[in-house]
Amino acid sequence: MEGQRLGGRYQLESRVGGGGMAIVYKARDLILNRPVAVKVLRSQFGTDEDFVNRFRREAQAVASLSHPNVVGVYDVGQEGDTHYMVMEYIEGYTLKEVIIQRGALPVEEAVRIAEQICDALDHAHQNQIIHRDIKPHNIMIGKNGRVKVTDFGIARAVTSATITHTNAMLGSVHYFSPEQARGGITGEKSDIYSLGIVLYEMVTGELPFSGDSPISVALKHLQEPLPEPRQVNPNIPQSVENVILKALVKDPFLRYASAREMLEDLETCLFPERLNEEKLTFPIDEEMTRVVPIITPEMMEGHTHGRTGGGQRSRQEPNGDDEEQRPQKKWWVKALLWVGGIGLFFVLAFFGFNFLLNVVPSVPEVPVPYVEGTEVSLAEKKIQEANLVPQIVEEANDTMEKGMVIRQDPAPPMRLKEKAVVTLYVSKGQELIDMPNLITLPRATAEETLKKNGFKLESVKFVEEEDDKAEVGTVIKQSPEANEKVYAGKTSVTVTISKGKAFVTMPDVRGKSVEAAQVELFKKELNVGEIKKVPTYSTDKEGEVLSTHPYDPGMQVQKGVAVPLTVSNGQYPQDAKSAVAPVYVEVVPGETLEVKIEVTDARGDAKVLYQEAIAENKEYDVPVVVSPQKDALVKATVKRQNETEFKEYQTIPISYNSLP
Structure with a gap:
C-alpha cells in the first residue's frame, strides 16, 4: 500500500512493522504536515466482524487514555474494506x-x-x-x-x-x-x-x-x-x-x-x-506440582458401583460375614515384630559403618590451584603438583590466545579429593566459520543470527538503501557473502537493509498532451495509469491533460506508481452555450491604435484573444462560452501612439440566460 493516500490526507510512505492482525506504515499527514504511524487492518480481516471489532476496540481503548508513556491515537477511518488507525509516530x-x-x-x-x-x-x-x-x-x-x-x-x-x-x-x-x-x-x-x-x-x-x-x-x-x-x-x-x-x-x-x-x-x-x-x-504452592491421575473406565466403573443403592456392592467390597470368619492376629505379636526389625537394622548399620572405617582408607582433600589465563602446559603442571588430574577440553575463543586456559572447573576456593579431575578449557584461537546467509531476513532476525554465530553487533555496520523489490526492513546485500570463511571476532561485516521503493517528486504535466505527459512521467520512473477523457470548459484541445489526481504536482510518490490522467475530449459540457460578441474599433485617419480584447467566461478569466496594432477601422467577432455558473464579459482596450497605458474602449456583458 506504499504510496497510497487514506482519508484524503494520510500519504503512506513505508512499512515499519506489523503483526498477525495489522500492518503499520510510516505516513505523512498532508494537512498538518507531520509524520504519523498508520495501522492498517490486514485485507483478509477487513470483512471479518470479529477482527474489525477488535481493531476498533484498540482505538477506543487507547483514545480513552492520555499519558506520556502511552502512544497517542489521532484518527480512525475506513475506506471500503480498509480499516485504519492514525497514531503518534515514534522515532x-x-x-x-x-x-x-x-x-x-x-x-x-x-x-x-x-x-x-x-x-x-x-x-x-x-x-x-x-x-x-x-x-x-x-x-x-x-x-x-x-x-x-x-x-x-x-x-x-x-x-x-x-x-x-x-x-x-x-x-x-x-x-x-x-x-x-x-x-x-x-x-x-x-x-x-x-x-x-x-x-x-x-x-x-x-x-x-x-x-x-x-x-x-x-x-x-x-x-x-x-x-x-x-x-x-x-x-x-x-x-x-x-x-x-x-x-x-x-x-x-x-x-x-x-x-x-x-x-x-x-x-x-x-x-x-x-x-x-x-x-x-x-509459601510453597502445593497445587503447583500436584500430579492429577488419569481416570480410567475401570475407576469410573468402580466409582459407579460404590454409589449404587440397595444391597449392591463393589466386587472388592468385603461383606461382614467374611470379616467375622477371618482370624485376628494378636496386637502384641505385631508390636514385637516391629521392635525386633528396627533393632536389627541399627545393629547392622553400626557394624557396617565401623567396618568401612577400618577397611577403606580416607583420601585427603587438597585445594584446587587457580590456573585461568595461564599457558596450558604450566597449568597442567600446577594441577599435577596438587595431586589432581588435569583434563583438557579445547574450544574456539576470540579473546584468548591459542594454548591459554580460558576457564577451569572446579575453581578455587573449591577443595577436592586427591586424584580428582579438574577440567581445563583451553583456547584453540579464533575459528574460521561460514558467513551466515542474511539475505531476505528482517533486520532483527539478521542481528540475532549474527549474534548466535559469535559476531559483536557493535562492529557490524548497517546501512539502508532503496530497493524497488525487497520488503522494507529486510536484508538485500551483505559483505562478506554467504558461506565465505570468516573470523567472527575480527572480520568487518556490512549489512544493507532495504528502505523500500524510492520516492520521487510528482511533476506538473497539466496543460501538456498525453504524449508529452508520458515522457515527463517516464523520466521520473513513473507509469501512466488510466486515461480518462472528459468534457471541460478550460480548453477545447483534445488530449490536453487536466488533472493527475490523486497524485498532485510536488507530492512525494513511490517509483513505479501508475499515475491516472484526466484529459480533455475536445468538447464543452452539454450545458455550455456559445455566442459571438461584435466589437467595432474606429481609427482616426493617419493614426495607429494598439487594440487588446480580453474575455472572461466559463473558459477562464481575462484571456487575451486579440492584441494588435491597426491603422484603419476594424470589426472583431469575439467568441464566448458561458455556463449556468458563469456569464461572459468582453473588454476591449486601446492604446494610442503617445500613450503608455491601455484605456477602456468598450465592455460587453453577456449573460447565460440571455442566450437561446
Whole structure:
C-alpha cells in the first residue's frame, strides 16, 4: 500500500512493522504536515466482524487514555474494506530490538524503563483498561529515551468479558501470566506478571521460560519454579530481584496489589539502603506440582458401583460375614515384630559403618590451584603438583590466545579429593566459520543470527538503501557473502537493509498532451495509469491533460506508481452555450491604435484573444462560452501612439440566460 493516500490526507510512505492482525506504515499527514504511524487492518480481516471489532476496540481503548508513556491515537477511518488507525509516530526501536542488539541491559536503565511502563499501566488500570499483551515487542523506546506502550490490540475494559475464551487465548505465550495460560480471568495482575517477565528479560538478556511449543511454555508458567534472576546475572541487586520475584509469583494474590504499588517499589529499589536487603520468599504452592491421575473406565466403573443403592456392592467390597470368619492376629505379636526389625537394622548399620572405617582408607582433600589465563602446559603442571588430574577440553575463543586456559572447573576456593579431575578449557584461537546467509531476513532476525554465530553487533555496520523489490526492513546485500570463511571476532561485516521503493517528486504535466505527459512521467520512473477523457470548459484541445489526481504536482510518490490522467475530449459540457460578441474599433485617419480584447467566461478569466496594432477601422467577432455558473464579459482596450497605458474602449456583458 506504499504510496497510497487514506482519508484524503494520510500519504503512506513505508512499512515499519506489523503483526498477525495489522500492518503499520510510516505516513505523512498532508494537512498538518507531520509524520504519523498508520495501522492498517490486514485485507483478509477487513470483512471479518470479529477482527474489525477488535481493531476498533484498540482505538477506543487507547483514545480513552492520555499519558506520556502511552502512544497517542489521532484518527480512525475506513475506506471500503480498509480499516485504519492514525497514531503518534515514534522515532526509535522496540524494546525487543534493543535487547537483541545489546543483550542484558544495565540494571539502572532496565529499572527506569520498567518504571515508565508501570506508570503507563497504572494509568490504563485507573481507566479500567487491561492491556493483556505486555511484551518488549509492544514497548517503543524513542530516540529521546521516552518509553511508549503501544499495541492495545487485545485490550479490554474490566468487565465480565475479560474472561479468556476457551481455545482462543490472546497474547504472547512467553509473557503469559499463569491465569492467562490456565484460561481464567485476566486482570490488572496479569499485566503486572507480564511486566515482571519483561523486567526479567531486560536484566538477564533471556526469558525465564522457553520450550519447543506454546503449550510447553504455558505449562512452565503454571508448574515450574522461576529461575532466579541472580543465578543468571549475579550483578543484579537483591532489591531488584525481589521486585521481579514479587511480580512473578504464580499466586496472583501474592503479587503486587496494583501497578502503582509496583511503581513505588521500583522507584526505591536502587536506593543504597535497599540494595542488599533480605531475599523475598513466598509459601510453597502445593497445587503447583500436584500430579492429577488419569481416570480410567475401570475407576469410573468402580466409582459407579460404590454409589449404587440397595444391597449392591463393589466386587472388592468385603461383606461382614467374611470379616467375622477371618482370624485376628494378636496386637502384641505385631508390636514385637516391629521392635525386633528396627533393632536389627541399627545393629547392622553400626557394624557396617565401623567396618568401612577400618577397611577403606580416607583420601585427603587438597585445594584446587587457580590456573585461568595461564599457558596450558604450566597449568597442567600446577594441577599435577596438587595431586589432581588435569583434563583438557579445547574450544574456539576470540579473546584468548591459542594454548591459554580460558576457564577451569572446579575453581578455587573449591577443595577436592586427591586424584580428582579438574577440567581445563583451553583456547584453540579464533575459528574460521561460514558467513551466515542474511539475505531476505528482517533486520532483527539478521542481528540475532549474527549474534548466535559469535559476531559483536557493535562492529557490524548497517546501512539502508532503496530497493524497488525487497520488503522494507529486510536484508538485500551483505559483505562478506554467504558461506565465505570468516573470523567472527575480527572480520568487518556490512549489512544493507532495504528502505523500500524510492520516492520521487510528482511533476506538473497539466496543460501538456498525453504524449508529452508520458515522457515527463517516464523520466521520473513513473507509469501512466488510466486515461480518462472528459468534457471541460478550460480548453477545447483534445488530449490536453487536466488533472493527475490523486497524485498532485510536488507530492512525494513511490517509483513505479501508475499515475491516472484526466484529459480533455475536445468538447464543452452539454450545458455550455456559445455566442459571438461584435466589437467595432474606429481609427482616426493617419493614426495607429494598439487594440487588446480580453474575455472572461466559463473558459477562464481575462484571456487575451486579440492584441494588435491597426491603422484603419476594424470589426472583431469575439467568441464566448458561458455556463449556468458563469456569464461572459468582453473588454476591449486601446492604446494610442503617445500613450503608455491601455484605456477602456468598450465592455460587453453577456449573460447565460440571455442566450437561446
